Amino acid sequence: MSAEPAFEEHSNGGIVRALKDCLAGTCGGIAQVLVGQPFDTVKVRLQTQPRTGGLYTGAIDCVQKTFKAEGFGGFYKGTATPLVGVGLCVSVQFAVFEHMKRVFRDRNGGEGLSGGQFYVAGAAAGIANSALACPIEHVRIRLQTQTATNALYNGPIDCIKKIYSSYGIRGIFKGYGPTFIREGHGMGAYFLAYEALVNYDMSKNSITRDQIPAYRLCLYGAGAGYAMWFTSYPIDVIKSRLQTDGFAGDAKKYLSGRDCLRKTWKGEGMSGFWRGFGPTVVRAAPVNAATFLVFEAAMRAMN
Numbered sequence: 001m002s003a004e005p006a007f008e009e010h011s012n013g014g015i016v017r018a019l020k021d022c023l024a025g026t027c028g029g030i031a032q033v034l035v036g037q038p039f040d041t042v043k044v045r046l047q048t049q050p051r052t053g054g055l056y057t058g059a060i061d062c063v064q065k066t067f068k069a070e071g072f073g074g075f076y077k078g079t080a081t082p083l084v085g086v087g088l089c090v091s092v093q094f095a096v097f098e099h100m101k102r103v104f105r106d107r108n109g110g111e112g113l114s115g116g117q118f119y120v121a122g123a124a125a126g127i128a129n130s131a132l133a134c135p136i137e138h139v140r141i142r143l144q145t146q147t148a149t150n151a152l153y154n155g156p157i158d159c160i161k162k163i164y165s166s167y168g169i170r171g172i173f174k175g176y177g178p179t180f181i182r183e184g185h186g187m188g189a190y191f192l193a194y195e196a197l198v199n200y201d202m203s204k205n206s207i208t209r210d211q212i213p214a215y216r217l218c219l220y221g222a223g224a225g226y227a228m229w230f231t232s233y234p235i236d237v238i239k240s241r242l243q244t245d246g247f248a249g250d251a252k253k254y255l256s257g258r259d260c261l262r263k264t265w266k267g268e269g270m271s272g273f274w275r276g277f278g279p280t281v282v283r284a285a286p287v288n289a290a291t292f293l294v295f296e297a298a299m300r301a302m303n
Contacts, residue, residue, distance in 0.1 A: 017102075020299065022091045022092075023091070024294075027295065027297075027298045028294045029087035029091060030083065030086075030294075031293075032290060033082045033086045034290075035290045037075065042276070043279040043280050044141050044145060044240055044276070046276035047275050051268055059279045077144050077146075085140075093125045093128075096125040096129070097122055097125040100120070100124050101118075113195070118192040119188040122188040125187050126186060127183060130183040130184070133179055133183055134173050134175060134179040135173055141240060143155070166247065167247050171247055174243055174247075175243040178238045178239035179239050181232075181235050182236050182239060186229075189228050190224045190228040190288075201216060212296075221289040221292030222288055224288050225288030229280050229281065234273035237264070237273050237274070241253075241260050
């Protein structure tokens with residue numbers, strides 16, 4: 001009988017912690033979208049244009065032409081989907097990651113996690129998120145790459161309806177394989193880098209996590225972003241190309257992710273896997289700095 005209240009208190013405490021993780025992650029995800037969407041639009045347009053005869057000669061040219069043709073709003077095309085979706089995705093990422101940290105900490109007898117455990121916890125968070133990230137990013141990329149002269153979709157809902165009505169759930173989840181790989185490995189590297197930097201700071205300066213100043217959290221978030229993209233960018237190119245490819249007939253260039261990899265390598269060599277990397281590197285610092293700063297601030301506010 002005496003065990004029941006203790007069990008109930010433990011269960012309720014776990015639920016409250018999970019809700020706090022989700023809420024803080026959502027706040028971080030919204031910050032991520034608002035800061036990063038213009039960079040992401042430029043990145044995707046460069047990634048998916050043809051090697052020869054493309055509309056843009058580089059990142060600066062893409063910025064100039066997008067602004068001239070579509071105004072400032074052109075950089076925020078497809079924002080509604082990620083604003084809701086990425087908030088949910090980042091919420092899942094942080095909730096799963098924080099849960100896995102607690103699992104490993106309990107397994108370690110209350111001791112801190114090893115680097116490998118941080119990577120596994122991050123990879124689990126990424127894999128859990130991949131089922132959400134794939135359709136959200138697919139719709140966003142379809143909207144980002146259409147221009148005023150070739151618009152196929154009137155918005156995210158219209159895009160989902162048209163794809164689903166013609167190609168079903170498989171059409172919505174186009175590019176899931178590369179998304180799964182990118183999210184698994186990418187989030188492993190992402191959270192490992194951030195936690196390693198945070199733990200180094202706490203150890204070196206003999207402080208607790210909530211005593212780390214905001215500017216250093218921003219630096220560690222930027223470092224996490226670089227760790228992710230430098231190790232997973234080529235697979236992101238494959239994902240983007242699959243998600244802008246046609247669905248059938250002559251419009252379909254790639255039969256699978258492996259076929260896309262082969263054709264990209266054959267046609268463009270190694271450079272083909274790093275198209276649009278410049279805007280991604282520029283984007284990584286402010287976007288991930290904002291994500292972790294807002295997440296940590298929200299967690300501190302909720303104690």
